[in-house]
């Protein structure tokens with residue numbers, strides 16, 4: 001298939017590489033053009049604007065940092081919607097429900113949301129879990145690409161924003177899980193119990209979860225650099241959850257706690273730590 005891919009950050013570059021590896025014809029665009037070099041060397045075509053990259057593509061994928069980036073690339077000057085033929089657009093980014101609505105209603109494209117669970121190493125291994133929602137025809141068309149980049153597609157409905165809602169709920173749950181485990185680890189350590197022992201008992205009995213398997217080493221060693229998922233992106237997501245909760249009048253007090261800890265983490269430890277560094281903040285607050 002002829003595929004266009006817009007956004008070659010940590011996630012996008014890894015995903016685009018797997019599309020190329022699966023034998024598809026790939027055109028790429030990134031705001032900072034130098035990030036396309038490796039893909040171009042591997043056979044991708046590079047274009048100067050999102051619209052040029054989208055030209056003639058059967059599907060355009062976007063994998064961009066946040067709402068602002070997706071807005072600029074879709075609706076901005078030389079954006080996706082100025083491409084000649086109304087493109088099929090599959091959005092992989094973690095964005096707000098409001099923007100998913102706007103993308104769905106926009107004239108001049110056929111849109112589906114397909115945000116992903118999995119960090120850049122998981123993306124590189126083509127093992128992402130893809131949560132998909134949108135018109136059946138769009139999802140069917142994207143199926144071969146989903147197969148090339150992920151291990152599983154989880155369809156959740158016809159309205160694209162439903163997939164974004166699942167992604168936001170999932171990221172909130174990851175943060176809440178890290179908060180709970182972080183507090184338990186601090187309590188154990190403060191009282192003379194080997195925190196690795198507590199972790200082993202809890203994850204081996206009641207709390208066997210991929211979240212703890214993935215984040216266990218970082219939590220136990222309190223090693224949060226380099227960031228797989230930078231804390232500022234995590235804060236962006238907690239703000240998106242907060243907007244959805246506020247709009248729909250759902251009190252989420254736990255969200256308030258993890259959001260504050262994430263903000264404190266970035267303030268104290270810098271912009272380049274992983275979001276799991278809230279565990280370090282919790283330990284520091286306990287005097288550890």
Ligand code: NAP
Pocket residue numbers: 007008009010011012030031032035063064065066068069070072073092093094095116117118119120228229230233
């Ligand atoms: P990243 O490495 O920071 O890459 C961000 C991408 O967005 C880059 O291509 C960047 O372009 C582009 N961008 C940022 N602002 C822009 C703007 N105003 N206009 C145009 N392009 C802009 O982030 P990532 O880790 O790949 O994450 C991408 C998305 O995936 C986010 O929505 C994130 O929440 C989600 N996600 C991430 C992970 C993870 O573990 N990292 C996991 C699941 C989902 P430049 O190169 O020019 O800066």
